[in-house]
Amino acid sequence: MSLTTADVEHVANLARLGLSVDETELLRSQLSSILEHIEVLQQLDTGRIPPTAQVNSLTNVLRDDVVQQSLPQIVVLSNAPQSRDGFFEVRAVMTEDTAEGGSA
């Protein structure tokens, strides 16, 4: 499995991960090599094997729908890089030109 630079850039965009040109090239070669090792799984016929997502037998663990104490707003916001009026503050998600914010 050999990845192209475009493959790496595509995955980095999906992961919202800024990479330098050097990092992109290093990851292209390292990920290609790791994926080669992972190819070993293709030797196994798993056609009739059910997948295991988690190992213990618990399913759909629910609690009663009752209001519980939660952390005070001021405490939750205390680690925020920027906050205002009780909100986390970020750059606009939607802009007049929504090309970046809306469709990325």
Added chain:
Amino acid sequence: MHSDLTRFSAADARAALDAGEFSAVDLTRAHLARIDAVDGDVHAFLHVMGDVALAQAEAADVRIASGEVLPLTGIPIALKDILVTIDAPTTAASKILEGYVSPYDGTVVARLREQGAVFLGKTNTDEFAMGSSTENSAFGPTHNPWNFSRAPGGSSGGSAASVAAREAVIALGSDTGGSIRQPAGFCGVVGLKPTYGRVSRFGLIAFASSLDQIGPFSRTVQDAAIMLNAIAGHDPRDSTSVPDIAPDFRAGFRTDLTGVRVGIAREYTVAGMEPGVTNAVAAAAKQLEDLGAELVDISLPHTEYALATYYITAPAEASANLARFDGVKYGLRIDGATLQDTYRATRGQGFGAEVKRRIMLGTYALSSGYYDAYYVKAQKVRTLIKQDFEEAFKQVDVIAGPTSPTVAFGLGSRMDDPYQMYLADIFTIPANMAGTPGVALPCGFSEGLPVSLQLLGKAFDEQTLLGIAHAYEQAAGWHKHTAEI
């Protein structure tokens, strides 16, 4: 008065504290002084909680005087810096969380506070627990107390080293693919990964949620059992923690192994294994036999696929879990022209190389067109690995083998080849895939460095596992050797 209070196990310290031989403040001061003396060389700690520890020790002494003690009241403990605490920073050894102080305690931390335990500090780790040497820490590596030029293993290398260097009596770490057992092995201490679901993960910064499990490092099996007693049990805040009542994990302690069946898996001998490791583990198996156990040849046929399965599953889960580090709610923010640019810049500058590698690998395995070929395929192979253990445990009570194929490797020796680094966990990963418990414990030396025996047990039967481990430890006596620094 004892000359060196850093040589006590938790069990012995409990007895001495309750008998008034020394106070919890004495015991805590001795460990803080030890940290002062050796941690410049070892670098096990990212944050030392001196004032917190002394206040906790004073409170513990009041409890001891009133007789209201629990097993860990006044016992100095180190916490891997991936367990959130309200009174010290939690960084996961990442620049993206530098200076972060959690608004709540993790469940295990809260349970230790209720016990009256003393928190010495937060220990070094590979960034977000991703690594096998603690070299991926953004704040510099930890050095193996047996030889400062060697790696302590990882990811919980700081916790392992803190116990080996007698800076802490017990430490907590987390094990996703071997991150407790492998560093315990490299540092010559006991490391226990409980069954998945045994210990609440609430307040453990998530790496791979279907694999992560918190567990102890200690210098004796008994101390590991005492710590597991303190932290195990259902927590409504972790929906994967099982509702069963946790038993007393010391209840299975024994000295004779008559009637015990110990599996020796043929797949746990691999090319590239060091002869010093092979020999020490063979001698340990012989000793188990001398104690009355029967050795049974078994097969875990899908072992060779476990590493590849892990390196799809764990990065895939990590790529989702680490999406929360985006510069909005906490931690680093590098401002960009748009919100998207802020995400990219924050994550690009905040994460280190191994974390980026795994996010990329995981995102790729989950991406459109590759999801079935990688992620679903790995989940199916995971079923086969789990079935291997279920079949094996129909024949045997525990499985014995090496914890790692080598003793502690040199710092820097594997950083250029990620896959070589991943191979350090070849014997520990299968138990995470199956969710079963495992314990690493000292079984000899090679090149002056500790060799480690790994015992793997049945799901939710840590009692049997620890009982056999305790019998071996007491008969073999390797736990009495400590790194003299």
